Every structure is written in structure tokens, then in C-alpha cells.
Amino acid sequence: MAQLPLEGIRVLDSTYIFALPYxxxxxxxxxxxxxxxxxxxHHDPTRGxxxxxxxxxNELGDDWWNRSSTYNLMHRGKRSLTLDLTDQRGxxxxxxxxxxxxxxxxxxxPRVMRRWEMDYPNLRxxxxxxxxxxxxxxxxxxxxxxxxxxxxTTQEGTHGHCWVTGYPxxxxxxxxxxxxxxxxxxxxxxxxxxxxxxxxxxGKGQWVDIGMYQxxxxxxxxxxxxxxxxxxxxxxxxxxxxYRAPQGCYPALGEDQWVTLSVGNDEQWQAMCRExxxxxxxxxxxxxxxxxxxxxxxxxxxxxxxxxxxxxxxxVMHRLQAVGVASGPVLTGRDIHFDPHYQSRGxxxxxxxxxxxxxxxxxxxxxxxxxxxxxxxxxxxxxxxGQDNGHVLNDLLAIDGSDYDQLVQDAIVASVPIRGEAxxxxxxxxxxxxxxLAAYDPDYRQRLSID
Amino acid sequence: xxxxxxxxxxxxxxxxxxxxxxxxxxxxxxGADVLKVEPPRGATLRRMGPFHHDDPHxxxxxxxxxxxxxxxxxxxxxxxxxxxxxFKELVPHIDVIVESYRPGYLGGLGLSHPDLAELNPSxxxxxxxxxxxxxxxxxxxxxxxxxxAMGMIMSISGVQxxxxxxxxxxxxxxxxGLNAAAATAISLFxxxxxxxxxxxxxxxxEVVASTMMATQTMYPFMGGTQPRRRAAGGEFTHxxxxxxxxxxxxxxxxxxxxxxxxxxxxxxMLEPRFADAGQRPQHGEELDGLILDSIKDKNKWDLFHKAxxxxxxxxxxxxxxxxxxxxxxxxxxxxxxxxxxxxxxxKVPAVLFNFGLCPYQLTGPAPTLGQxxxxxxxxxxGYSLADFSRLRQINAI
Numbered sequence: 001m002a003q004l005p006l007e008g009i010r011v012l013d014s015t016y017i018f019a020l021p022y023x024x025x026x027x028x029x030x031x032x033x034x035x036x037x038x039x040x041x042h043h044d045p046t047r048g049x050x051x052x053x054x055x056x057x058n059e060l061g062d063d064w065w066n067r068s069s070t071y072n073l074m075h076r077g078k079r080s081l082t083l084d085l086t087d088q089r090g091x092x093x094x095x096x097x098x099x100x101x102x103x104x105x106x107x108x109x110p111r112v113m114r115r116w117e118m119d120y121p122n123l124r125x126x127x128x129x130x131x132x133x134x135x136x137x138x139x140x141x142x143x144x145x146x147x148x149x150x151x152x153t154t155q156e157g158t159h160g161h162c163w164v165t166g167y168p169x170x171x172x173x174x175x176x177x178x179x180x181x182x183x184x185x186x187x188x189x190x191x192x193x194x195x196x197x198x199x200x201x202x203g204k205g206q207w208v209d210i211g212m213y214q215x216x217x218x219x220x221x222x223x224x225x226x227x228x229x230x231x232x233x234x235x236x237x238x239x240x241x242x243y244r245a246p247q248g249c250y251p252a253l254g255e256d257q258w259v260t261l262s263v264g265n266d267e268q269w270q271a272m273c274r275e276x277x278x279x280x281x282x283x284x285x286x287x288x289x290x291x292x293x294x295x296x297x298x299x300x301x302x303x304x305x306x307x308x309x310x311x312x313x314x315x316v317m318h319r320l321q322a323v324g325v326a327s328g329p330v331l332t333g334r335d336i337h338f339d340p341h342y343q344s345r346g347x348x349x350x351x352x353x354x355x356x357x358x359x360x361x362x363x364x365x366x367x368x369x370x371x372x373x374x375x376x377x378x379x380x381x382x383x384x385x386g387q388d389n390g391h392v393l394n395d396l397l398a399i400d401g402s403d404y405d406q407l408v409q410d411a412i413v414a415s416v417p418i419r420g421e422a423x424x425x426x427x428x429x430x431x432x433x434x435x436x437l438a439a440y441d442p443d444y445r446q447r448l449s450i451d
Numbered sequence: 452x453x454x455x456x457x458x459x460x461x462x463x464x465x466x467x468x469x470x471x472x473x474x475x476x477x478x479x480x481x482g483a484d485v486l487k488v489e490p491p492r493g494a495t496l497r498r499m500g501p502f503h504h505d506d507p508h509x510x511x512x513x514x515x516x517x518x519x520x521x522x523x524x525x526x527x528x529x530x531x532x533x534x535x536x537x538f539k540e541l542v543p544h545i546d547v548i549v550e551s552y553r554p555g556y557l558g559g560l561g562l563s564h565p566d567l568a569e570l571n572p573s574x575x576x577x578x579x580x581x582x583x584x585x586x587x588x589x590x591x592x593x594x595x596x597x598x599x600a601m602g603m604i605m606s607i608s609g610v611q612x613x614x615x616x617x618x619x620x621x622x623x624x625x626x627x628g629l630n631a632a633a634a635t636a637i638s639l640f641x642x643x644x645x646x647x648x649x650x651x652x653x654x655x656x657e658v659v660a661s662t663m664m665a666t667q668t669m670y671p672f673m674g675g676t677q678p679r680r681r682a683a684g685g686e687f688t689h690x691x692x693x694x695x696x697x698x699x700x701x702x703x704x705x706x707x708x709x710x711x712x713x714x715x716x717x718x719x720m721l722e723p724r725f726a727d728a729g730q731r732p733q734h735g736e737e738l739d740g741l742i743l744d745s746i747k748d749k750n751k752w753d754l755f756h757k758a759x760x761x762x763x764x765x766x767x768x769x770x771x772x773x774x775x776x777x778x779x780x781x782x783x784x785x786x787x788x789x790x791x792x793x794x795x796x797x798k799v800p801a802v803l804f805n806f807g808l809c810p811y812q813l814t815g816p817a818p819t820l821g822q823x824x825x826x827x828x829x830x831x832x833g834y835s836l837a838d839f840s841r842l843r844q845i846n847a848i
Contacts, residue, residue: 002645002647003645005637005638005640005641006637006640018664022664030637053664053665053668053669053672054665054668054669054672054673054675055672055673056672056673057672057673058672058673069664069665069668069669069672070664070665070668072668073664073667073668074664120807138779139779139783139804141779141782141783142782143778143779143780143781143782143783144778144779144782145759145779146779146782147759148759149704149705149706149759149762149763149764149765150764151701151703151704151764153699153701153764153766154699154700154701154764154765154766155766156699156766157690157697157698157699157766157767157768157769158766158767158768158769159769159774160768160769160770160771160773160774161618161619161622162690162697162699162766162768163619163768163769163770163771164618164619164620164771165608165616165618165619166616166619167609167613167616171689171690171692171697172690172697172768173608173609173616173689173690174688174689174690174699175604175608175618175622177604177607177662177663177665177666178662179618179622179662182626182661182662183626183629186626186629186630186632186633187629187633187803187804189633189634189636189637190477190629190632190633190636191636191804191806192636192637193633193635193636193637193638193639193640194456194457194481194636194639194640194806195456195806196640197456197457197636197639197640197643198456198457198809200640200643200644201459201643202454204808206456206806206807206808206809207806207807207808208804208805208806208807209804209805209807210804211783211804213779213780214780214783214785214802214803214804215803215804217774217777217780217785217800218625218800218803219620219622219625219626220619220620220771220774220800221514221517221518221799221800222500222501222513222514222517222620222621223619223620223771224771224774224775224800225501225513225514225516225517225797225799225800226500226501226513226771227770227771227772227774227775228775228797228798229501229503229504229513229794229797230501230503230504230505231772232501232771233770233771233772234619234770234771236619237619238616238617239596239614239616239617241594241595241596242500243499243500244594247594247596248596248614249596249600249605249614249615249616249617250614251614258600258605258614258615259600260596260597260599260600260605260617261596261597262594262595262596262597264594317591321588321591321592324592325592326591326592326593326594326596326597327592327597328588328591328597328598328600328601329600329601330600330601330605330606330615331600331601331602331603331606332603332606332666332676332677333603333606333663333666333667333668333669333670333675333676333677334670334675334676335603335606336603336660336667337670337671339601340586340587341582341586341587341588342660344585344586344587345583345585345586345654345657347657347660348667362668362671362672363671364667364668364671365660365661365663365664365667365668367657367661368627368630368653368654368655368657368658368660368661369630369631369634369651369652369653369654370583370584370651370652371634371638371649371650371651372564372649372650372651372652373647373648373649373650374641374649423728423729424729428673428674428675431675434732435611435678435681436678436732437669437675437676437677437678438675438676438677438678438679439675439676440673440674440675440676441670441674442674443674444670444671444673444674445674448670448671450671
């Protein structure tokens with residue numbers, strides 16, 4: 001078996017919530033040793049509270065902080081070290097670890113790392129070739145918003161996505177799912193891969209300054225260019241396409257089932273008319289070319305809906321794809337577990353937990369790229385809180401005996417979070433009634449064969 | 452001039468689309484030498500607007516310009532045997548190929564990764580496609596809306612009672628390109644260390660799905676399916692109108708609930724049915740009403756700056772022309788100006804992020820079609836001017 005691309009690389013991951021913690025998890029798939037560093041009284045909000053996702057079988061359990069779904073997805077493969085960075089002794093330990101690491105990732109507000117003397121100039125003093133990645137909302141600059149609080153959901157407005165997202169003629173809409181966080185996740189992977197190569201080539205490390213806002217704006221480049229060159233200000237076209245027509249999301253047979261399709265040229269339109277059994281439409285001059293189909297899109301939407309609503313969404317996809325028309329069903333978080341393509345690609349990977357974790361087996365998102373020579377996989381379950389305190393301090397730093405005991409006694413390291421609680425879970429049936437779940441399968445474990 | 456972090460890396464960009472172009476641009480932005488190799492008819496993206504002054508000319512696509520900065524350009528017709536032979540002459544000199552053709556297309560021409568690795572064992576080939584290289588849908592047509600639908604995100608976008616909603620623009624394609632660039636950068640590190648290349652298979656649908664952490668895990672953890680948002684009373688999940696635009700607010704950040712109630716000058720918000728996080732979801736519509744009433748005569752930027760003082764998580768909905776003039780982006784030198792031979796001087800979104808030692812550098816605008824043919828084929832591969840002319844005559848380049 002070929003060595004993984006990042007085997008032998010050690011990453012200190014002092015980051016919270018989504019963007020960089022997820023990058024850290026993805027780095028472990030590549031073989032890196034990633035040490036997640038959390039404060040004993042400043043645990044990652046994804047362990048509990050509102051960002052936790054779900055808990056195994058909807059039960060918080062005795063150690064809720066080790067059990068949330070988003071925590072377990074993002075922190076797969078890592079080691080967990082708890083360390084109180086507000087205490088000088090904690091910072092000393094951190095700096096000792098920097099000395100034996102290749103990469104440090106952090107997402108504190110710019111002033112925090114300076115105050116702790118843990119910013120790049122200080123890290124570089126003790127490890128000249130260290131690579132440091134800082135992720136913030138607006139970047140480490142002197143710009144007017146540099147110190148403004150920011151996170152993905154409200155930035156969706158500020159970086160422009162809401163303006164171009166929404167039903168036609170309606171209000172701006174949020175993307176949801178912490179969209180811009182992931183742009184930082186992947187930017188971080190790109191930056192680390194590139195900076196490591198440069199370090200091996202030149203012996204030089206460096207600091208990487210990522211601002212999520214910028215990444216979000218970059219993804220609207222064509223709208224901004226249209227504004228710069230043509231004075232146009234974008235807007236909301238819902239599920240339609242600026243050039244192709246028809247394009248949309250149409251109802252299919254069954255409750256809340258939908259299918260999308262997109263027609264790129266006249267031949268595809270003709271083929272779709274035949275598939276719908278509507279040769280008459282193929283000859284209808286209102287729809288004969290792109291401009292006509294765009295002008296009469298509302299009429300087309302009615303005609304297409306009438307056809308799709310009597311069909312299974314997968315039937316629509318297979319029939320249209322067979323004649324060269326792009327189409328696919330709207331898949332939910334449930335659906336992808338049973339979709340033949342996702343199954344064939346092995347996109348969801350099953351992670352088996354040790355008996356004492358009481359989590360069992362759960363499938364997780366793996367990663368959207370496959371490597372031919374160095375196949376990647378999730379290497380082990382996410383660690384429990386502080387699971388590797390002993391290994392990191394004793395084995396890597398030779399802090400043991402009474403020195404180690406003192407750190408534990410003074411809660412510089414801990415194996416249980418000192419503060420915080422999880423938000424109680426409502427039963428699934430009640431969540432459905434409140435509109436917080438679309439559906440609930442009581443027998444999901446059997447369906448997934450994870451019983 | 453400071454070094455680019457990827458200086459010395461040579462990339463052939465065969466992609467005609469958004470995702471591949473953006474991937475290769477990332478490599479070029481940070482120092483790689485990128486050659487865009489287009490069929491003689493030009494890449495598909497050249498025919499996609501917006502166009503400069505709305506003139507649908509192949510050199511005036513602003514989309515093509517934005518995604519192909521920092522590249523050189525050559526034409527090459529892979530459908531001809533001479534074109535394929537030329538391509539194979541280039542392969543030993545390069546480190547990376549980025550391509551986005553339908554799976555099997557290059558293989559059918561004898562240009563699969565294993566074929567090309569015989570000429571260059573260290574070659575990294577990054578393929579970006581709607582559904583990946585294998586699996587039952589691999590030959591299916593992709594489109595932004597289809598990637599979005601099958602990547603789960605549409606199932607939670609929009610509101611309950613209406614159809615799922617795609618986000619604006621081509622987010623899946625940009626995301627696909629960024630992921631491909633990340634995977635390529637890590638394989639370049641591996642290539643540097645081992646001297647070996649590999650084939651990287653990126654699925655744009657899986658890229659979209661990779662953002663759905665809470666949505667995916669809800670099923671295997673508790674049997675649930677995440678819905679779209681409620682149409683009203685969604686408790687801060689929708690942009691809200693003020694006097695001159697729209698704002699977004701969220702709990703959290705450094706602000707307490709009292710801070711938020713103070714900000715909206717509402718004593719009612721301090722009552723337990725709003726103040727208590729557990730009770731709040733049942734009173735969402737009433738809460739919306741209080742906030743809407745408080746902001747209806749206020750200016751969005753006043754609210755934005757004041758919210759920052761209160762340490763609130765707060766956004767304004769900016770338009771593209773506002774973004775083009777944003778002072779924060781200016782402080783980050785996000786926009787740069789390029790001189791394009793056909794379009795002229797124009798401002799472009801440029802800097803995604805920065806390296807401290809190896810800062811972003813703009814080395815040129817997008818290439819015109821075949822702009823560097825002579826440099827590549829005559830100066831580079833050593834063809835005579837007579838041969839060069841013949842290559843054009845037989846439509847090989």
C-alpha cells in the first residue's frame with residue numbers, strides 16, 4: 001500500500017465550529033496526524049447546543065459532548081487534547097507542541113492570538129518553518145470590518161449570495177447549511193498542500209490569512225463583472241438559468257418529491273417533447289427556440305409539471321437522461337443512503353465505534369474526490385474529549401509524573417468539559433409536528449443495516 | 452518579484468467549463484504556469500455570458516475572463532491524430548492536467564491517465580465531472596441545478612410548501628473547482644516527495660453533498676429527514692426588509708439576548724416567550740413582527756455598524772455593484788485591474804486568500820483564443836514556422 005500523501009505531517013488544530021475543524025478531519029483522511037486542541041471550559045459548540053446536528057438514536061447519553069453527529073463527522077481520525085490557553089501553562093504546552101508540528105490552524109479573532117503571543121511572528125521564533133493558517137470572517141487586515149463579529153449564516157447576506165438566491169420576484173433568501181464555511185474548509189486544504197510543498201522545496205514556512213467573506217464574494221464573480229462592465233445588478237431567477245430553457249424543479253409522484261431538469265438546446269427540447277408524448281409542443285412556434293422558451297417559461301412550467309407529477313422522480317431522470325437531457329431528482333439526507341450511484345461510489349463510509357462509546361456503526365460523508373494511487377478512507381472514529389491528553393503530553397512532550405498530575409489538578413487539561421450543557425432533544429414525532437423534521441423512519445437502523 | 456508558492460509547477464488546463472477553469476486558475480493564481488488548451492472552436496465557457504457591453508463575442512465573455520486569469524492559451528484539436536501527437540509531446544514537460552470531459556472521452560482517444568503516465572509517471576491528472584468517473588450515472592448529463600438537487604442542498608433550500616430552491620449563480624461549479632484545486636495541491640506535495648503522480652476523480656455532486664453534514668447525519672443518527680425552512684416565523688432564518696434594503700441577524704457572537712433586545716429597542720423581546728431559547732421557536736412569527744417593526748425606517752448600513760458595536764452576528768444583503776465598491780474588499784486588495792487585448796482595462800475579482808511569504812500575483816488576463824500558439828509550438832516544441840502554418844491548415848491546432 002502506497003504511503004498516504006500527508007503521512008508524517010503533524011497538524012495542531014486549535015479551531016472551532018465548522019470551517020477549519022472540517023478541514024482538519026479531511027486532512028486525517030490524507031494520513032496527517034491532527035491534534036484537536038480545545039479549552040476544558042471552551043469546548044467546541046458542535047459538541048452540544050444548536051450546532052450539534054443529531055445524537056445517536058436521539059439520546060444525549062451520559063457523555064453528550066462525545067456523541068453529536070457533526071462533531072463525529074468533522075473530527076474523524078483526529079487526536080483530542082484539552083488545553084486551557086487562557087492560562088500561561090497551557091500556552092507553554094501549546095508552544096512546545098508547535099516546536100514538533102508542521103502546521104498550526106486557528107480561528108480566533110485577530111487580537112486573541114496576538115495577546116497570547118501565539119501569532120505567526122511568535123510561532124516562527126520557535127519553529128522557523130511552521131505553516132500557520134488563520135481563518136476569520138473578514139480577514140486579518142486593517143479594513144473597516146476587520147473586527148466585526150462574523151459567521152457563515154449572516155455573511156451569506158454580506159457576501160451577496162442572498163441577493164441572487166430566492167424565488168423569482170420574491171425576497172432574498174439564505175442558502176443555509178453554513179455555506180461559506182466550506183469555502184474556507186477547501187481553501188485551507190489547498191493552502192496547506194501548496195505551502196507544505198513549498199516548505200519541502202525551500203525550507204520556508206509561512207502564514208496563511210483566509211477571510212471567509214472574500215471566498216463568498218469570489219463565487220459571485222460573474223455577477224460582479226456584469227455589474228462592473230454593464231451596470232447590471234443581478235437578481236433572483238429562482239431555479240431558472242440565464243440562458244438555458246426550460247430549467248426548473250418540478251413535482252413528482254409522491255409526497256414532497258421533486259425532480260429537476262435543464263434543456264440546453266433545440267434538439268434536447270425536441271427529444272424531451274417526444275419523451276413527454278407531446279409531438280404537438282415540438283411543433284409549437286412559441287417554444288421552437290431558446291428565446292421563445294424563455295419568454296413562455298411560465299406556460300412550459302405548467303406543461304412540464306403536469307407530466308412529471310404523474311411519474312416517479314427517478315423515472316423522469318432515467319427517461320430524460322436516456323435522450324440526452326440533464327435531469328435528476330431532489331435527494332434528501334435520507335435519500336442518498338439508498339441511491340444506487342452514491343452506493344456504487346462508496347461516498348458514505350461506515351465508522352465502527354468501540355463498544356464503550358455506545359454509538360455503534362454510523363455512515364458518514366467521506367470526501368468528494370478519489371485518489372487512484374493512494375486510496376483514502378476515514379481512518380478512525382472521532383476521539384472522546386481529551387482522549388489523547390496522556391499520549392500527547394507523556395509520549396510527545398515527556399510531560400509526566402507530578403507535572404502531568406498538576407496540569408490535571410489545575411484543570412489545564414481535562415477529560416470532561418468544565419462548562420456548558422446540551423440542549424434537550426424533542427422526540428422525533430414532535431419534531432415532525434413542529435415542521436423541524438420533514439419525515440421520520442422509526443426503523444432507520446434496520447433499513448441501514450446498522451443494528 | 453516574490454515567488455509564487457506553486458512556482459515551477461506546470462499545468463495543462465483542458466477544461467471548457469466553470470469548475471475546471473476555476474481549479475486551474477487557483478493553481479495559476481498561486482504561482483503555477485498554466486496553459487489553457489482549447490479546441491480550435493474555443494472553450495464552451497467563451498460562449499457564456501455575461502459579456503462585456505453585452506456583446507456576445509468569444510473574447511468578451513466576462514465569465515471566461517474571470518475564471519481564466521493568469522493563464523496562457525493555445526489551441527489543440529484532440530480529435531485529430533496530429534493534435535493527439537502534439538499533446539503527447541507536451542505531456543513529459545508538465546506536472547498536472549486539469550480536465551472536465553465526460554468520463555471515458557479522453558480514454559477513447561488514448562489519452563487516459565494510465566496512457567499518459569507511460570510518458571510521464573509523475574503526472575497528476577485531475578478530472579472534474581458532474582457525477583464522477585464511475586457509477587451508474589457517470590455518463591449522465593450534469594447541470595448546476597442537477598448537481599444541486601442530487602447533492603441534497605436543494606432539499607433544504609427554499610420554504611416548506613413550495614418547490615426546493617437552487618442558489619443563485621453556479622455555486623456547485625465553483626465549489627467543484629475549489630475542491631479539485633485542494634486535492635491537486637495535496638497530490639502535488641505527494642508528487643514532490645515521491646516523484647509519482649495519480650488520477651484524481653472529483654464529483655461535483657459529491658462536492659455539494661459534502662457540505663451537508665447535519666442533513667446527512669440526521670438520518671443514520673435519528674432516522675430524520677431535514678426539511679426546508681418554515682415560510683414565516685423561522686426565527687432569524689430569513690433576510691428582513693429595512694428602509695433601504697435587507698438585513699440578516701442571528702443569535703450568538705458576543706451579544707446576549709438582552710443586547711439583541713436593546714438593539715431592536717424592544718422591551719417585549721425580553722419577555723420569556725422570546726428570551727427563552729426553548730420557547731422562542733413557537734413564537735417565531737410574533738418575533739419577526741417585532742423586529743420588522745423596529746427596522747422598517749432604518750438604514751441598513753447604520754444597522755450593520757451599530758450591530759458590530761453590540762457584538763452581534765449581523766449581515767446586510769449586498770448587491771453585486773455594492774460588492775464591487777466594498778471598502779473591506781479594497782483593504783484586502785481583492786480586486787485587481789487587468790489589460791485585456793479586446794476588452795481593455797477592467798477590474799476583476801482576484802484574491803481568494805493570501806500567503807504571507809508568497810502573495811497573490813496577477814500575471815495577466817485570460818488568454819485570447821490561441822494567443823500563445825507560436826510560443827508553445829515553435830519556441831517550445833521547436834516546430835518550424837512552415838510546420839506551424841501546416842498544423843493550422845490541417846486543423847490540428
